[in-house]
Amino acid sequence: MVSRHTSCLSSKALRSQCLNRRMPQAAFSTTSRRNGYDDTIQNLKIGSHTRVIFQGFTGKLATANAQESIAWGTNVVGGTNPKKDGQEHLGLPVVGSVRKAMEQLKPDATGIYVAAPQAAAAIEEAIEAEVPLIVAVAEHIPIHDVMRIHSMLKSQSKSRLVGANAPGIISAIGRCRIGFQPLPTFSPGYIGIIAKSGTLSYETVGSLTSAGVGQSLCIGMGGDVIAGTNFVDALKVFETDDDTEAIILVGELGGTNEEEAADWIKNYNKRVSNPKPIAACIGGFQAKPGKVTGHAGAWTGLGEGTSEAKYKALEAAGVTMVDHPAKFGGVMKDILAKSGRNVKKIEQSAAQARRGYHTSARRPALYATRTTSPQQRRSLHLSAEQNANILKKYNIDVVSKPEDHQSSHYLGISPHRVNRSPSIIAAPTANPDQLHQRVRRFPFDYREGPSPEAVNDAMAWLQLDAAPPKAKAQAAELIQNLWKLYTEKEAIDAHVSLSLNPNADEIQVYNPYLFFDDAAYRSNQRQADLHALRDTLSxxxxxxxxxxxxxxxxxxxxxxxxxxxxxxxxxxxxxxxxxxxxxxxxxxxxxxxxxxxxxxxxxxxxxxxxxxxxxxxxxxxxxxxxxxxxxxxxxxxxxxxxxxxxxxxxxxxxxxxxxxxxxxxxxxxxxxxxxxxxxxxxxxxxxxxxxxxxxxxxxxxxxxxxxxxxxxxxxxxxxxx
Missing domain, CATH: 3.40.50.261 (Succinyl-CoA synthetase domains)
Known part of the structure; x- marks a missing residue:
């Protein structure tokens, strides 16, 4: 593991004297042998040593951000623009490609400052060039582009992604910002933060700064359906980071990442003699059911916990819960003291670091001169009749109501947020009262499609593995037809209910649920035919x-x-x-x-x-x-x-x-x-x-x-x- 601040790690007592002059032994290696995407987690440990490039370097947003980040202390070494290869910008070199930047500028990280239509290609270029850390801040990247990107990431062991739709990552100790966080809010200290929400993370940071304990490393997970770095990834970094004395999680409705974090924390508290104290806040208790609440991933899918369930899972794991992030400052000082850590020493050390710590006094005016806002992106639901017509084009005939006395089942394709991939979603019942508890997901690789193993596991869970051969063949064919629809029409969810007719030895399909990604049209002008089916707006x-x-x-x-x-x-x-x-x-x-x-x-x-x-x-x-x-x-x-x-x-x-x-x-x-x-x-x-x-x-x-x-x-x- 490569440290951000190697010169200071030998003696924790000297830490406060070294906060502003730490130097690494080496940058991240892109040639060391690794076993998979999980082995890139330590690439998140940015600091004063981190060499940063900007993709889209000469654009207005990137320019303003780079000026501010450089003034703050970020080690920006240049950027890319295919049309300006060999030129300079802000006194730094511009090269034509990320691969060329890796050869000439040797970056440890790249910040992608291009709009959503170009963002997926920019991320893929960075992966192919093996940049150790890729930070994507753009929102409204189509979910199928994101799943394809994660299929690439899981097949390699060099690059780690933060985002998309995230404020980025920032080391307050190492003065390294890759993102658009408000710098005056931050102060060097010893609390690590991982958050889905940018604004809630800023509230958290502001509270810690006011309390005098500051921040070590802050990671923006982002609010998309699938995130490049999640809560458990960040927890693994904070566990081994000598600069982090305590940890904060900021979550919200949608997915099961908070529950996965709760399971990790339970294990962590058992295996570590003096675990770092952890606090958390969860948003979305009052969110309106059936609505995507701002963030693209802020909706609760089948089998996913509500905000209340996430809160209870973290609380049961020993996490101190708060209802608003403005409380974090006082709460963190309290739980640090209860854990036996010297709060006064932590405050004094953070204060000493702040004395030599400078932030930019003013934000460049480029942000203030923006006169237009991007249109709101809404996920796209269609009527039952429209859904049936679309399914028919994929050889899936829908009946209005199955015959009585037939067994019911639930089947579809849906994102697996933790696995960062599509999955077969299945339940041995279509009864709405039982569906949420009995549904399971069986993930597979986006570029390869449903694997035989995933199909067999789903069939077994559907309790169709013992069905007549004709019905089993129909169910297997249905999965493939749904997958074809899912990819060609860029669906988020494509689900149907099934009934098995024991007399005819065949299945019937009813009650379809199709949920499409409107960002595919809004950002990339794809799926115009689906977009045209939207209801007239009030x-x-x-x-x-x-x-x-x-x-x-x-x-x-x-x-x-x-x-x-x-x-x-x-x-x-x-x-x-x-x-x-x-x-x-x-x-x-x-x-x-x-x-x-x-x-x-x-x-x-x-x-x-x-x-x-x-x-x-x-x-x-x-x-x-x-x-x-x-x-x-x-x-x-x-x-x-x-x-x-x-x-x-x-x-x-x-x-x-x-x-x-x-x-x-x-x-x-x-x-x-x-x-x-x-x-x-x-x-x-x-x-x-x-x-x-x-x-x-x-x-x-x-x-x-x-x-x-x-x-x-x-x-x-x-x-x-």
């Missing part, structure tokens, strides 16, 4: 999508505790009944993870006496919100007559707090805000944002502390002032 949906906003009205709580399902279009004032609540909270948040967590905490704090309120919506402006985006968000929120107060909760990364403040003022002028507004601005340019709001002299409650802001929201929603 005016509210259309306006949100065009502005790049994820806006989901939430269900209305009823007096008897039931939920009344809302449509995507908020109700009109005249449609509200006398008993329907009019004191709900409208939320405006940047980042899907923070938006989910904000709704979770509002529900937790305000649904009980002395308050009696609930959330009206989920609204994520995205990571690059503009003043116009904020204005449109207010318009969408206030179109819902149930809203009594608006809560703006922004933690700025790429989003600038002063720009958000300008958008709020614009909304007051042009939308006509007639409800009280509570604003919490943190992160990049937060002081400027607060100053802008103060000078506007508007009825805005600007509150920095999250708990105080939530309390004020509750008071205002319930008739207080």
């Amino acid at each position: 005016p509210t949906e259309q306006e949100a999508e065009e502005a790049g906003i994820v806006y989901i009205p939430l269900d209305t709580p009823q007096p008897d505790g039931r939920l009344q399902a809302s449509t995507q279009t908020p109700p009109s004032t005249s449609s509200l009944t006398d008993g329907e609540p009019r004191n709900l909270v409208g939320t405006l948040v940047n980042g899907a993870g923070l938006a989910m967590n904000t709704n979770d905490v509002l529900h937790l704090r305000l649904s009980q006496p002395p308050y009696s309120t609930a959330n009206a919506n989920f609204l994520d402006t995205g990571g690059k919100a503009t003043s116009q985006t904020i204005k449109t968000s207010f318009k969408l929120i206030l179109s819902d007559p149930r809203v009594a107060v608006v809560f703006v909760n922004i933690f700025g990364g790429l989003t600038l707090a002063d720009m958000i403040a300008g958008g709020i003022i614009l909304a007051f002028k042009e939308v006509g805000v007639n409800k009280p507004v509570v604003v919490r601005l943190r992160g990049t340019n937060e002081e400027k944002g607060q100053e802008v709001l103060a000078k506007a002299n508007l009825p805005i409650f600007a509150i920095n502390d999250f708990e105080e802001a939530v309390k004020k929201v509750g008071e205002l929603a319930n008739g207080g002032k």
Whole structure:
């Protein structure tokens, strides 16, 4: 294993004196013998020694990011652009290909700063060139491109991927950033972080910095369905990292990675005499069922745990759970002390490191001048009739209802998030009450298709291995036909229910469920025929999508505790009944993870006496919100007559707090805000944002502390002032 800071590892007592002058013995080796993708995990240990290149180096985003990262201390050695081979940019060499960069610049890592349509090819080029660490920040890369990439990664032992759709990876100790994290928030210290959500990770970092314990290594897992680096990968790094004294996990609904992490932590706590303390936060308790909540992977599939299940699994493993990341600073100091570690010494060491630690004072203006936002990407569901027509083209005939007294089974193709591959999904019943508990996934390689072993295992689990030969052959053929549909139409899920007719010795297919990846069209103009089948959007949906906003009205709580399902279009004032609540909270948040967590905490704090309120919506402006985006968000929120107060909760990364403040003022002028507004601005340019709001002299409650802001929201929603 190659250390980030070899000169200091011989004596832990000298660590605090070496934080700002550590030197490695060598960079990562790309020629050492390894056994597979898992053996690339240690490539995540970036630091001052890490030589970084940028793919898409001369683009605006890469240029701004490189300038900021270099000023912070990142060892950027150049970048690539096929059209500018041999030129210089920012005083650094530009070469025509990643392979050429490996020969001439000898990088340890590459940051991919190209748009989603080009991102998959850029990642593949980096894998083929055997770059040790590949960081992909782009969102909306089609899932089939991602699965193909992971098929490549699993067949090699040189390259490790972080992302996609992730803020990247950053060593606060080694001053190495590969991503777009807000640098002023970070400080060197001893807490390792792995997070699905960028904004929740920034909240976490801010809390640790305020508490004086800082961060060692922060890894953005990303919010896609399949991630290049997951929780268990990061835990393995943190376990052996002498710079990490404690660990934080930030998760959310979707997949089973949190449960896998819980199993690893249970084993870790048993086999290690003094394990590093671990804390975690989970988002998505209040997410609307059936909706993709901002992040592409933020939905719960069959057999996958809810946010509550993830929380309980981690808690049972001995993890200290918090409900909001602003609490992490105090919690980490507490559990460090309980574990027998010297918290005062850790604080003093982190403080000494900060004295020689510099961050860029200003973010380049390129971020602020962006005037358009990418359209919102939605996953694509079609009607039952449309699904049946598509299946028929793949020799799969659907019946409306199977004959009575036949056995039922469930079969399909679905992503296996932990295995990073497609899988056959199967259950020996199609009964909705039993399906979630009895479904299993049987993974296979994307480039090879369903293997005989996966097919046989799935057939056995379906309890069709003893079926008549004709029925077994039909089921095996069905798997192959579903796989062909799955790849050709770029589905996320392609499932059907089966019935076995014992008299005819054959199977019938019914109740199809097809779930397509709209990013294939949005990012790469593929699957235009499927995209054309989308339902006509309501005016509210259309306006949100065009502005790049994820806006989901939430269900209305009823007096008897039931939920009344809302449509995507908020109700009109005249449609509200006398008993329907009019004191709900409208939320405006940047980042899907923070938006989910904000709704979770509002529900937790305000649904009980002395308050009696609930959330009206989920609204994520995205990571690059503009003043116009904020204005449109207010318009969408206030179109819902149930809203009594608006809560703006922004933690700025790429989003600038002063720009958000300008958008709020614009909304007051042009939308006509007639409800009280509570604003919490943190992160990049937060002081400027607060100053802008103060000078506007508007009825805005600007509150920095999250708990105080939530309390004020509750008071205002319930008739207080």
